[in-house]
Amino acid sequence: MRGLGDRQQFAATVAKGLGAGINHIETAAAYGESETYLGPLLKSFNRGEINLTSKVCPTENPEQFIQGLDRSLQRLQVDYLACFAIHGINTPQHWQWVQQLWPVIDKAQQQGKFKHLGFSTHGSLPLVQEVIASGKFAFVNLHYYWFNQHLAPAIASAHQRDMGIFIISPADKGGQLYTPPRTLQNLCHPFTPLGLTYRFLLSDSRITTLSIGPAIPEELDQPLSLGDRLEPLSEQEQAILENLRHHQHQALGTAACHQCYQCLPCPEEINIPEILRLRNLAVAFDMENFGQYRYQMLENAGHWFPGRKGDRCTDCGDCLPRCPHNLAIPDLLRDTHQRLRGKSRRRLWQD
Ligand code: SF4
Ligand code: SF4
Structure with a gap:
């Protein structure tokens, strides 16, 4: 994906x-040449020992x-997947399309083309909850990190x-943590x-696996060294995470966004909570680069990163009475825009 x-x-x-010893590989039809490259490589490994996941974006047309899915199987040179996911149920419209897909999905499963059905999502919490509650899926693939716990209820x-x-x-996606800023490094020491x-996630027994997304072999070193560390967080780890929370609280003061999402909807479709989350991280931990990376995707990545940028605010005031923390939302949006704006960027792949 990277x-x-x-x-x-x-x-x-x-x-x-x-x-x-990694035994799960996740790819997607939309990840460039990933499936094509993987196919021949997997042949040299014992297929029974590798759980292969691939994903296909939802379409309106069931045949398509x-x-x-068939093209993914061909590219991967396999006759079945352990896990097949609908790639990006990101909007209510996608979820509506999926309702038309059930007959072909069920048939493909009966034909043995995959064992378990799941979905990945960049959607809102209510949408993710609705899809989970449908009871149709065996697994879900989502964004949840120490620096972004908004989807905790979905977990x-x-x-x-x-x-x-x-x-x-x-x-x-959890914070561009291959290249963390010095402030954050010092706080985590x-x-x-x-x-x-990784430890925050691995110690959570509800979480099945991490799709770590290494681009080079060296990026496997840290996850491999921690992969079996499933025990609860140590006192020291808990103390450092608590200190991060405290530091964020101190650094942001009364301008902290608490990620309650009550300010939405904004008539200008500004993604207020996500923009202010990026501000929280930039101000508290100097995570400006990560903030710029994500902020610049707004208005450039469609439903993969929905909503508009902070400079679209018209000062209409609609959001203000809805914020339980009385944040000066328009001012904070403008401040964030100044900090994080830059050259627009697109995803590496598009749906
Ligand atoms: S004040 Fe700005 S951010 Fe708030 S609802 Fe109006 S346009 Fe949206
Ligand atoms: S309502 Fe206020 S605290 Fe809650 S997400 Fe919106 S801006 Fe942040």
Whole structure:
């Protein structure tokens, strides 16, 4: 999902992961050449030992959708997937489309094309909760990290239904933690921000696996060193995470956004809570680069990163009485825009 690099680097990364005991690979039809590169590589490994997940974006047309699954199987050179996911149930319209897909999905499962059905999502909490509550899925793949716990209720719901829970790219989407700012490094000492993020997730027994998304073999080192550390957080780890919370509270003062989402909807479709989350991280932990990376995707990545930027605010005031913390939302949006605006960027892939 983060760009494949050259084929040799891709092969080296896969070989290192599988050689070290990783037994789950997740890809998607939309991840460039990923499936095509993986196909021949998987042949040299014992298929029974690798759980393969791939994903296909929802479409309005059932035929087109199932042809997408067939093409994934061909590219991967396999006759079935352990896990097949609908890639990005991000909007109510996607969920509506999926209602038309059930007959072809059920048939493909009966034909043995996949064992378990799941979905990935960048959607709102109510939408994710609705899809989970449908009872149609065996697993979900979502964004949940120490630095972004908005979907915590969805983790609880999925766990109640005994669903598999996959976390999308904790290192990159969880805060660009391969290259953390000095302030954050110091606050996490003697651990690393990435190591703490992995431990936060691995120690949560509800979470099934982490889709770590390494681009180069070296990015496997830290997850491999922590992969079996499933025990509860130590007192020291808990103390450092508590200190991060305290530091954030001190640094933001009364301008902290508490991520309650009560300010929405905004008539200008500004993604207020996400923009102010990025501000929280930039102000408290100097995570400006991560903030810019995410902020610049607004208005450029469609339903993968919905909503508009802070400079669209017209000062209409609609959101103000809804904020339980009385935040000066328009001022904070303008401040964030100044901090995080920059050259617009697109995703590496589009649906
Ligand atoms: S004041 Fe700005 S952010 Fe708030 S609802 Fe109006 S346009 Fe949206
Ligand atoms: S209502 Fe206020 S505290 Fe809650 S998400 Fe919106 S801006 Fe943040």
